[in-house]
Amino acid sequence: MRQTKTNRTHRVLLGIAIMFLSCLPALLPVAAGQSAGNNGVYNSSGSVTGSTAYIDASAFASTSTDICATIYNILASNPNSVIDARGLSSANSNMICGSTTTTSTPWMQGTSTTSNASTILLPAGKISIYQGWVLPSRTRIIGEGNNPTPGGTIIQACKSSVGCSGAFTSGGTMLTMGSSSSSVCDDGGTAGQCSGVSIEGLLLEGNSQSVNGIVNEHAGQSSYVDHVNLHFIEGTALQVSGSQAQDSGPYANIAVSTGSSYATGTLCAQFDTSSTRGLHGLTCTAASGSGTGPSAAVTLDSNYNTIEDIHIEGFQDGILIGSASSAEGNTIASFNGAGGSGGMTNVVHVSPSNPVSDLSIFGIAGYAGSYPVTNTLKDEQSGTTLSVGTNPVVGVYVLGEQITGTEYYRLTNSPTSTPAWGFGSTTPGSATCALGSIYSNTGGSSGSTLYFCTYNGTNNVWTAKN
Helix, strand or coil, X not given: CHHHHHHHHHHHHHHHHHHHHHHHHHHHHHHHHHHCCEEEXXXXXXXXXXXXXXXXXXXXXXXXXXXXXXXXXXXXXXXXXXXXXXXXXXXXXXXXXXXXXXXXXXXXECCEECCCCEEEECCXXXXXXXXXEEECCCEEEECCCCCCCCCCEEEEXXXXXXXXXXXXXXXXXXXXXXXXXXXXXXXXXXXXCECCCEEEEEEEEEEEXXXXXXXXXXXXXXXXXXXXXXXXXXXXXXXXXCHHHCCCCCEEEEEEECCCCCCCCCEEEEEECCCCCCEEEEEEECXXXXXXXXXXXXXXXXXXXXXXXXEEECCCEEEEECCCCCEECCEEEEEEEECHHHCEEEEEEECCCCCEEXXXXXXXXXXXXXXXXXXXEEECCXXXXXXXXXXXXXXXXXXXXXXXXXEEEEEECCCCCCCCEEEECCCXXXXXXXXXXXXXXXXXXXXXXXXXXXXXXXXXXXXXXX
């Protein structure tokens, strides 16, 4: 019996050894494939080879080649690939792309260009750029996080004080989503309209220069921005403009800090495109010291957008609607503002410059503490102002269609400041009301079911009309 058990054990061990030896030839080519920068996969012939679908950029890096050139050299001959550049750092690469005279981006080296689609996984640490990046169709760049510590990805606009030999182009854009060029946007759809362009998990550092952060004028469906911080950018942090950016978004989880250096027209977000998937989650602050902050944090001059979960500090207007173009069918929700050290005038400001209608506003608030806001809402279309003193929180404000002049259909839950419609099962009694308000008594009988707020010569009072 002991001999039988021993023989059985030997047979099991022998089987394991045979299995290991049979797998060994396949394992060796995988390692070889990875040393060339690619994962090892089986090809159609059953042999293991390096896969160009997923490429480790660190195998191609050197300190004499900048990170943008390394990515370009891989991308130019490997379309539709995932380029993993997370292993690149100042230890094995030059992290400053190009110079003031030499163009170097992941899609352009000098006059040579590529528009091959890719997903690029960027490394932690700082990447310095002299020229803006123009992302072609079906391009996704993903960083290691939007917080620089610990281990986030920072793309910074060059400046001599940060180790560059010159500065980023004044007025330029750091990241541009798509292009009007058919060679960049070659999806076969609308000429000059890209799709599938996205930016995730990184921080853009403007270094207090007159630059723009992210601009989308040519990327539509499946194009979005998520978990991106924009720091010390004196131009526009996020701009979505033009008809070809329709259906893009959402633009989510974005934080902007302008610092104390900014222009009057510095913006956190500019929406000039109708029918996007909205702006969801924005914190924007301006450290204005004892002066006046920038004019507006967010501008909305287009139709059918949703802007929600927003916190603004230090701007004169939290959101300015209709200042440059008409705006209808938009929704603002959960939007609050604080004055910051420079003060804020309006959390929501509806401009009289262009028609604004069918605007729905839910849950806006103005801070009334040490750095107060003057008005929770100022609607210059209908001539309505809801001050923070009497209306620090506005649950509902709906601006409907225009009747004539400054007369609009309108609904609000702030009856002390502007006409509203209320209802209940008892009479309104001596409750405060705004002239012209209506109250429906659902528990009333003849002569006590409908009330209007009228002026009795001394005060506004509820008067039964039916």
